[in-house]
Amino acid sequence: MHVLVCEDDELIASGIKAGLTAQGMTVEHVASAAAARAMLRAAEFDVMVLDLGLPDEDGLKLLAQLRQKGLELPVLILTARDSVTDRVDGLQAGADDYLLKPFDLRELFARLQTLLRRVAGRSVNLIEHGVLSYDPSSRVTLLGGQPVDLSRREQALLQALLHNRGRVLSSEQLKDSVYGFSDELESNALNVHIHHLRRKLGNGIVETVRGLGYRLGPAGNEDSGS
Template structure:
């Protein structure tokens, strides 16, 4: 999952990035609204964490424009503005949640999980696929009740594929979900993670459409044809 942090305070932005990366998210930081707008239109993000008082404008106006253009990804406002009218305005303009600084990192991560779950139309916090159970909060994976240890990128890749179950995700989309602008990325990194997941979870779970990408079939669906290389 890739998160865009819109925050001009370097200390706060750095702390948020460390917290999010520690939880397995890929993170990019935009110190201005214009930079954030550009980032959203050239890369795929799963969520925005938005400050309101930015050097080039107000986050509420930016959020209003975002929703008017039909961008529906979850947005959580993180701000020092604690007045009730500000909270109401943020939520009315399309924010999925509103947290007042300072806040506990654990609460932020929990609210992020709720917002992502709502955006996917899920009620349960645990993702299930056949005998596979994935708990994003606990960062655990179980197959037929047995714990399967995964590394951070493997876990993030599995989540991305399960959340899009039945859809083929291109290599580019998966790399965007796993790595930020500043992350080092080796040319075969994605294939290595796929190989490790198949070794730990079985070859049948992760399917390849050659020349296109990868997907997890829906539990009741037949695999798609592999297609041309």
Template sequence: MHVLLVEDDALVASGIRAGLATFDFVVDGVATMAEARRAMDTVHSDVVIVDRGLPDGDGLTLVEEWRAAGRQTPVLILTARDAVRDRVDGLSSGADDYLVKPFDLDELVARLYALLRRAAGRASGILHHGPLSLDPAARQVAVNGEDVVLSRRELVLLEAFLYAPHSVLSAGQLKDSLYGLNDDVESNALNVHIHHLRRKLGNGVIETVRGLGYRLGRAEAVAVPGAAGDPPPGQVSP
């Protein structure tokens, strides 16, 4: 899943990026409001983390702008301001959650998953789709209780579909969930990852919507691990 991090403290930003990477989050970081505005127009983010004290203004202004423009991306405010009034102002601006520095990485991750879950209209922490289950925190996938081994990017791709089970996701959205803005991406990388998911979870687990992108297939399409799929379109690095 893609996280846009708006944080001007380089040390804090580096720690967040490294910590979230261990949970397979793809993080792109910016340090100013101006850069955040450009990033929101450039990349599809699943959740945004915003610091309040930015060099060119209050991060709450960004949240208010995005909400006024109709952007519904979940936003978590991350700041050292811990007064009740500050928390109320943050949530009233349109932010979905508020976390005070210093913070524990496990709490930040738990809050991000909660935001993603709410945005997807899911109540459980475990993502289910028929016999398929994915535990985001443990990074584990199973079919009918049998563990399925996925690569890191295969798991992230599956997670993106499970968090948006009724949506058609464009190739651009999916690539943003898998790669950062500065990553070198081979042209067939997405097709390869989708092929591997189909091979491991059933050929119909992901449906192609011609001209638009891809969507999660019917729950009945999930097959036992090892089901055959289409011939591999090529190879890419994991």
């Protein structure tokens, strides 16, 4: 999951980034509305965490403008504004959820997972694809009922494919989801992780669409490739 965190408090932002990264998410942090707009133009994200008290512009104004421009990205407002009016204004401006500071990182993570479930049309965390199942909350992968040990990058790659079932993702889109902007990558890094995922979950788990990118392979009885 590729998360954009727009928060001007560096201490809060660093805690969010560390906590969500530890849960297998790829996190980008910006501290202003202008930087958020630039980041949204530069990369694709699965969800956005938005503070309202930004130094250059009120977060509600930013959110309303992004929605007017057609942004469909799920947005969770994270703020100390705790009145009913504030919460109503946030939801009416286009927020999908509203969480008050101070907060528990476990609740933030759970709420982000809920937003992704809603977007994907799922009612439970468990994602099933043929004999493959993946739980993004526990980060447990099962193939034919047997656990498969995946690295954090392999989990991020698998989740990106599962979350975009039926959709072709370009190499750049997958790199955004798996690595983020801050990582220095070898030119073949994505291919290496795709190779490892195929080796562990079967060659058919990732389909190459020549000239376009990659997509999740059809559900079936995956050959583990071992």
